[in-house]
Amino acid sequence: MATDHTGYTGSGFVGGYTDTNKGNATTSFAVSSSSASMASVALRYANGTGVNMTLSLYVNGTKQQQISLSSPGDWNTWGTETESVSLNGGNNTIAYKFDSTDSGNVNLDNLTVTPTTPPGTGPTYDLETAFVSGGPSVAATTGGFTGTGYVTGFTGVGARAIETVNAPAAGAYTATLRFANGTGATKTLSVYLNGLKTGQLSLPAGSGWLTVDQNVSLRAGLNLIGYQYDSGDSGNVSLDNVTVAGSAALANRGATVPYTEYEAESGSTNASVIGPDRTYLTLASESSGRRAVQLSSTGQYVQFTLTKPTNSIVLRYAIPDNAAGTGITAPLALYANGNKIQDLSLSSTYSWVYGAYPYNNDPAGGSGHHFYDEIRAQIGSWPAGTVLKLQKDASSTASYYAIDLIDTEQVAAALAMPANYLSITSYGAVANDSGDDTSAINSAISAAQSQGKGVWIPAGTFITTSRFNVSGVSIRGAGPWYSTLRGTNGKGGFYGTGGNVQLADFTFAGDVRYRDDQNFDSALDGTFGAGSLVFNVWIEHVKVGMWIDSGTSGFYAAGVRIRDTFADGVNIHANVSNIRVDQSVTRNTGDDALAMFSEGSAVTNSAYTYDTATLPLLANTVGIYGGDGNRVEDCLLSDTVNASAGIAISTRFGPVPFSGTTSVQRNTLTRTGGYEPNWAAQLGALWIYADTADITAPVLVKDLSIVDSRYQGILLSFQKTISNLSLDHVAVNGAGTYGIELNAAGSATVSYVTVTGAASGGLNNLTGYTLIRGAGNSGF
Numbered sequence: 001m002a003t004d005h006t007g008y009t010g011s012g013f014v015g016g017y018t019d020t021n022k023g024n025a026t027t028s029f030a031v032s033s034s035s036a037s038m039a040s041v042a043l044r045y046a047n048g049t050g051v052n053m054t055l056s057l058y059v060n061g062t063k064q065q066q067i068s069l070s071s072p073g074d075w076n077t078w079g080t081e082t083e084s085v086s087l088n089g090g091n092n093t094i095a096y097k098f099d100s101t102d103s104g105n106v107n108l109d110n111l112t113v114t115p116t117t118p119p120g121t122g123p124t125y126d127l128e129t130a131f132v133s134g135g136p137s138v139a140a141t142t143g144g145f146t147g148t149g150y151v152t153g154f155t156g157v158g159a160r161a162i163e164t165v166n167a168p169a170a171g172a173y174t175a176t177l178r179f180a181n182g183t184g185a186t187k188t189l190s191v192y193l194n195g196l197k198t199g200q201l202s203l204p205a206g207s208g209w210l211t212v213d214q215n216v217s218l219r220a221g222l223n224l225i226g227y228q229y230d231s232g233d234s235g236n237v238s239l240d241n242v243t244v245a246g247s248a249a250l251a252n253r254g255a256t257v258p259y260t261e262y263e264a265e266s267g268s269t270n271a272s273v274i275g276p277d278r279t280y281l282t283l284a285s286e287s288s289g290r291r292a293v294q295l296s297s298t299g300q301y302v303q304f305t306l307t308k309p310t311n312s313i314v315l316r317y318a319i320p321d322n323a324a325g326t327g328i329t330a331p332l333a334l335y336a337n338g339n340k341i342q343d344l345s346l347s348s349t350y351s352w353v354y355g356a357y358p359y360n361n362d363p364a365g366g367s368g369h370h371f372y373d374e375i376r377a378q379i380g381s382w383p384a385g386t387v388l389k390l391q392k393d394a395s396s397t398a399s400y401y402a403i404d405l406i407d408t409e410q411v412a413a414a415l416a417m418p419a420n421y422l423s424i425t426s427y428g429a430v431a432n433d434s435g436d437d438t439s440a441i442n443s444a445i446s447a448a449q450s451q452g453k454g455v456w457i458p459a460g461t462f463i464t465t466s467r468f469n470v471s472g473v474s475i476r477g478a479g480p481w482y483s484t485l486r487g488t489n490g491k492g493g494f495y496g497t498g499g500n501v502q503l504a505d506f507t508f509a510g511d512v513r514y515r516d517d518q519n520f521d522s523a524l525d526g527t528f529g530a531g532s533l534v535f536n537v538w539i540e541h542v543k544v545g546m547w548i549d550s551g552t553s554g555f556y557a558a559g560v561r562i563r564d565t566f567a568d569g570v571n572i573h574a575n576v577s578n579i580r581v582d583q584s585v586t587r588n589t590g591d592d593a594l595a596m597f598s599e600g601s602a603v604t605n606s607a608y609t610y611d612t613a614t615l616p617l618l619a620n621t622v623g624i625y626g627g628d629g630n631r632v633e634d635c636l637l638s639d640t641v642n643a644s645a646g647i648a649i650s651t652r653f654g655p656v657p658f659s660g661t662t663s664v665q666r667n668t669l670t671r672t673g674g675y676e677p678n679w680a681a682q683l684g685a686l687w688i689y690a691d692t693a694d695i696t697a698p699v700l701v702k703d704l705s706i707v708d709s710r711y712q713g714i715l716l717s718f719q720k721t722i723s724n725l726s727l728d729h730v731a732v733n734g735a736g737t738y739g740i741e742l743n744a745a746g747s748a749t750v751s752y753v754t755v756t757g758a759a760s761g762g763l764n765n766l767t768g769y770t771l772i773r774g775a776g777n778s779g780f
Helices: 438-451
Strands: 026-033 037-046 053-059 062-069 078-087 090-097 107-115 124-126 131-133 137-139 150-152 160-167 171-180 187-193 196-203 209-218 221-228 238-244 259-263 272-274 292-295 301-305 310-318 329-336 339-347 373-382 387-391 401-409 421-423 454-457 460-464 468-470 474-477 483-487 494-498 502-509 524-528 532-540 546-548 553-558 561-563 570-573 576-582 585-587 594-597 607-609 612-614 622-625 631-633 636-638 647-650 662-670 674-676 681-683 686-689 699-709 714-735 738-758 761-765 770-773
Touching: 026 037, 026 107, 037 062, 053 078, 062 078, 062 373, 078 171, 090 107, 124 160, 131 553, 131 576, 160 171, 160 238, 160 553, 171 196, 187 209, 196 209, 209 238, 221 238, 221 532, 292 301, 310 329, 310 339, 329 373, 339 373, 387 401, 421 438, 438 454, 438 460, 438 468, 524 532, 546 576, 570 576, 647 662, 686 699
Parallel strands: 421 454, 454 474, 460 483, 468 494, 474 502, 483 502, 494 524, 502 532, 524 546, 532 553, 532 561, 546 570, 553 576, 561 585, 570 594, 576 607, 585 612, 594 622, 607 631, 612 636, 622 647, 631 662, 636 662, 647 686, 662 699, 686 714, 699 714, 714 738, 738 770
Antiparallel strands: 026 090, 037 078, 037 107, 053 062, 053 090, 124 238, 131 160, 137 150, 150 238, 160 221, 171 209, 171 238, 187 196, 187 221, 259 401, 272 292, 292 401, 301 387, 310 373, 310 401, 329 339, 329 387, 674 681, 738 761
């Protein structure tokens, strides 16, 4: 207890956070909560050093984050720093520690704890929207359910349902599962969190819908709660929903992401804003929102005021290439509140391609494009209100720096190795050196398969020279900010050869610099059978992010970030079924961001849901080429560049014709559509294209928002039959040509379709196509 400064509350304050006590000084507070809930904790402190200092925040013994304590003045002036935490029901401990990585040298006065979520409340996640595989299906025959149905069919080993949940902070939560069990006997299912089994849930028998509570330990951000019929379970129940007290709602459309995005043109700058411009081969045309800030002279900057705390930055940028096309490296200064933190080392090695499709790395071919790349860095903790500045200093050697956007994120501490996992370092892999770790990782995979264990990638970067064949194995890391597998010479990644493959919590970073479909690997390729899961994986600098191929069934991917590829982001390809890519983000792909290609046989009952896809440099944000009963729902899709639509429903490239109902619901297309130079053709934001076959199976387009399309809002082509099309609640707001252009035979039913702001008019019906008009239409 100290009293040698003024302004404190109570009888004194806590001192002693001095360098001599580094690694030891701790202040703990006992906090009681009536049940699991979220709370804000406001620490009152003094920092008279004149610079930001740090401590580490712990809740119930687990480190949550490093906090930054700015200097509010002298030692008699007190400030507050507020974080959001998750509290258990009952007694909790909140501690502020001077860890070995902290700078300390502050005084602490008091802690104010304010509940931000009423105890016992939180979003309800209806499980009929969950990913199901291995037998379960959605039903609506038993009354009393919530939403539009419930999940039933847990009748055999491998049956599973996985729901996405959003936690505002890491900690313990209470999940309440609503279920039905009319068998007369207690039944069981296994519970999984983020792919790891955490226990068995007992579901007693009774009439109607019942509830059972469970304690779950969630990460901050996106989590997966899974219910699975494992060996030893009895199943035979129906699941309605799960309510997670204190959790947060997921985004209505697009992926729920852990970062906050700041567009450069919305920041403060003394440099030039380029764009808006959609002219192919210009920097602006490849920029998010078609605008960016270009720093061309020493002292020019762009800066952003943080709306949320961060300890990391992702910068999307472009710098010039060299004459050989092999790239340059140039630093760019990063400042916080006027003080330089560090230089970010930027490179054009993984950007700039030239010549005609499929493009190469030779500037002699001209037509340079694919200008942008990204860099990520952990930068220390900075609270909301901090001004981050990117500045071209005298040491910044590139002739210009185009700054498109930054993403800031509070990166959590590295994850620990789970039980029953084998570390690749135990088999000879060495982090952060130049040696080839491929053999060691293969040995770890073989050992894990034979022992029924998982493979652990610890923090660090590990070099790989060929891809890994995987079947029946779980491979996890300490988090994508910590554990990295780096491919070389266009090689590396994972090739699926069977089911029950799990890949989670790491980065795969390739070294691909141009497109070579014959010789370069995808990050994920092959057949991933039933029970396979990809979660929280970051993929960059590869040919294709995920190529999910023939024979795959029951594959789920969620929380994936795919950046800077040279072909597709994801392609669900040929003779696959029940595939879902959910809550994932693709940016700067070299071809379709998200594709389903029914080449030779159908893609069946597969879906892109709650995904964000932006800036594909060639082709579409989503391309559905034939197939049976597939879906694109609740996605945010934007900024196509060349030869592109926002969503293409197409028989181009000779796929198996459409069958079943293709569902396109609750999506937003912003600044999509583009020019196809090979045909001298303008392509719409929504493009339904009957090319090698008619499109006569049902296509439902509902609750679609089309904003600022480059050409047509909706285009039907080309002079073949398109029928059984339903357009329901579609809003076209701004189109460079027509709101709707029809160049096909057949008919469509249109209801509540509105067109506003179309430059050439609402409708251009070139072929006498029949529109069966229901209620609510206007503008065409």
